[in-house]
Amino acid sequence: MTALLEVEDLRVSYGKIEAVKGISFSVEAGQVVTLIGTNGAGKTTTLRTLSGLLKPTSGKILFDGKPLSGVPAHKIVSFGLAHSPEGRHIFPRLTIFENLQLGAFLRKDKEGIEKDIQRAYELFPILGERRNQAAGTLSGGEQQMLAMGRALMSQPKLLMLDEPSMGLSPIMMQKIMATIVELKSQGTTILLVEQNAQAALSLADQGHVMEVGNIVLSGTGQDLLHDESVRKAYLGED
Amino acid sequence: MNTLPQQLANGLLLGSMYGLIAIGYTMVYGIVQLINFAHGEIFMTGAFGAFTVYFYILPDGVSMAVAVPLMLVGGGIVAILIAVGAERFAYRPLRGAPRLAPLITAIGLSLALQEVVRNFYPGADRAVAFPGLDATHEIGSVTIKDADIFLIVAAIICMSALAFFVRKSRTGRAMQATAQDPDTAQLMGIDTNRIIVIAFAIGGFFAAVAAVAYGLKYGNIDYRMGFLMGLKAFTAAVLGGIGNIYGAMLGGLVLGVAETLASAYIDGIPGMDKLGGQSWANVWAFALLIIVLLVRPQGLLGERVADRA
Numbered sequence: 001m002t003a004l005l006e007v008e009d010l011r012v013s014y015g016k017i018e019a020v021k022g023i024s025f026s027v028e029a030g031q032v033v034t035l036i037g038t039n040g041a042g043k044t045t046t047l048r049t050l051s052g053l054l055k056p057t058s059g060k061i062l063f064d065g066k067p068l069s070g071v072p073a074h075k076i077v078s079f080g081l082a083h084s085p086e087g088r089h090i091f092p093r094l095t096i097f098e099n100l101q102l103g104a105f106l107r108k109d110k111e112g113i114e115k116d117i118q119r120a121y122e123l124f125p126i127l128g129e130r131r132n133q134a135a136g137t138l139s140g141g142e143q144q145m146l147a148m149g150r151a152l153m154s155q156p157k158l159l160m161l162d163e164p165s166m167g168l169s170p171i172m173m174q175k176i177m178a179t180i181v182e183l184k185s186q187g188t189t190i191l192l193v194e195q196n197a198q199a200a201l202s203l204a205d206q207g208h209v210m211e212v213g214n215i216v217l218s219g220t221g222q223d224l225l226h227d228e229s230v231r232k233a234y235l236g237e238d
Numbered sequence: 239m240n241t242l243p244q245q246l247a248n249g250l251l252l253g254s255m256y257g258l259i260a261i262g263y264t265m266v267y268g269i270v271q272l273i274n275f276a277h278g279e280i281f282m283t284g285a286f287g288a289f290t291v292y293f294y295i296l297p298d299g300v301s302m303a304v305a306v307p308l309m310l311v312g313g314g315i316v317a318i319l320i321a322v323g324a325e326r327f328a329y330r331p332l333r334g335a336p337r338l339a340p341l342i343t344a345i346g347l348s349l350a351l352q353e354v355v356r357n358f359y360p361g362a363d364r365a366v367a368f369p370g371l372d373a374t375h376e377i378g379s380v381t382i383k384d385a386d387i388f389l390i391v392a393a394i395i396c397m398s399a400l401a402f403f404v405r406k407s408r409t410g411r412a413m414q415a416t417a418q419d420p421d422t423a424q425l426m427g428i429d430t431n432r433i434i435v436i437a438f439a440i441g442g443f444f445a446a447v448a449a450v451a452y453g454l455k456y457g458n459i460d461y462r463m464g465f466l467m468g469l470k471a472f473t474a475a476v477l478g479g480i481g482n483i484y485g486a487m488l489g490g491l492v493l494g495v496a497e498t499l500a501s502a503y504i505d506g507i508p509g510m511d512k513l514g515g516q517s518w519a520n521v522w523a524f525a526l527l528i529i530v531l532l533v534r535p536q537g538l539l540g541e542r543v544a545d546r547a
Binding site: 051052053072073074075077078082083085089091092093094098101102103105106150154 | 426
């Protein structure tokens with residue numbers, strides 16, 4: 001069977017600096033795949049290229065059998081690829097409700113949108129309680145929930161989450177990770193970028209370790225979790 | 239007839255005109271962080287577009303009730319085409335460039351538009367007589383012209399329509415999203431280039447409405463009219479908080495009233511007897527800007543610019 005997302009020899013540069021140096025990986029439908037690695041490894045650059053915000057210098061991206069190169073960012077979401085960006089990037093002066101509505105910007109089915117907004121409120125009750133509040137007044141963790149809920153509003157085939165646990169308290173981080181597990185159990189396909197390697201690998205089917213623009217190690221989440229070099233470099237063990 | 243109510247009315251009328259033009263500065267700035275210094279000239283070309291309709295297209299002796307709507311259409315089309323053309327061919331290629339580049343381009347474009355009109359529009363090397371709407375009405379102690387009524391009605395309609403559009407329509411929502419976070423707006427599926435074009439078009443149309451009002455009120459237009467009006471409207475936008483459409487309206491009204499009252503009454507203050515009158519109006523307008531920026535740099539309704547992480 002062909003994968004939902006196939007990335008082949010992808011290269012991305014900022015001017016003369018190459019940030020992603022020819023990586024290949026794939027995501028099968030229903031899987032959670034994680035990219036882990038330190039700051040500057042090229043994880044965020046990879047996601048921003050997949051969603052069209054950055055143009056690759058070379059390489060192939062096939063999503064659901066269709067090539068994504070040359071497709072402008074605002075059209076990619078209609079292919080079924082949703083991106084919850086690093087740093088959350090909710091629209092601060094719009095309400096929570098309006099943020100969620102914007103997640104469904106390209107959808108025309110009013111009733112379906114309304115239903116999915118209710119679903120987001122069920123998944124994250126705090127969003128429902130504060131639906132008419134400006135999103136900028138939410139705490140970091142709540143903003144993360146909103147960013148994830150907003151990304152889900154496009155009914156994506158693949159949900160890309162960039163650093164969902166960044167800057168969150170341990171309790172909030174657990175909540176977010178539990179939500180990812182829940183989404184996974186509902187069959188959502190997820191490409192997860194995380195610095196918290198322990199948490200990401202424990203719930204991922206597949207993991208890839210990135211270092212300075214290359215994938216240096218791949219395996220199942222459990223394999224990587226028990227790999228000695230990964231434990232040393234990313235899980236803080238001697 | 240220089241009673242206080244009259245001066246207030248004069249100030250509000252002038253302010254409505256500033257506010258209409260200021261919308262163009264503030265919407266464009268809010269979305270692409272560009273100060274479109276050619277916007278004053280877009281206002282000016284709108285006036286010439288409207289004049290063209292009146293003088294070259296409509297038959298002689300046409301009733302103004304028929305002429306004015308058609309002049310709005312003509313002026314609007316010209317101003318929108320020039321505003322959107324400027325975005326497409328002058329500013330968009332510079333989207334990723336350092337900020338100084340589009341700013342200098344805007345100033346260049348402003349001079350170019352002035353010179354094109356001066357050199358190529360028949361008779362535009364001097365002031366051109368614009369049809370006036372000069373019939374007057376007395377409301378209490380205030381005298382206003384038909385042109386003033388047109389201005390105030392047009393301003394109210396334009397501003398309410400814009401507020402409704404931005405808050406309630408799908409495109410308006412997309413516009414707010416683009417202003418707050420353009421990259422993320424694209425991730426939602428919003429074609430941000432289209433939103434930018436719409437912002438320039440709305441600004442252009444509002445400038446044309448102001449231009450028709452200007453012509454009807456003052457009875458003549460010229461190729462330099464956009465410079466001072468543009469600068470004042472820009473001042474109004476900054477005064478109100480640039481990027482905020484309600485700020486542009488408020489800033490325009492505050493500026494118009496302040497400069498009118500200052501030029502009417504400031505010479506009554508002991509020691510300032512030489513500082514009154516129309517010739518000092520611009521000084522007071524810009525002095526007000528400086529004071530507001532010292533006390534409240536973000537403008538009256540502006541929000542402190544949050545860091546974009």
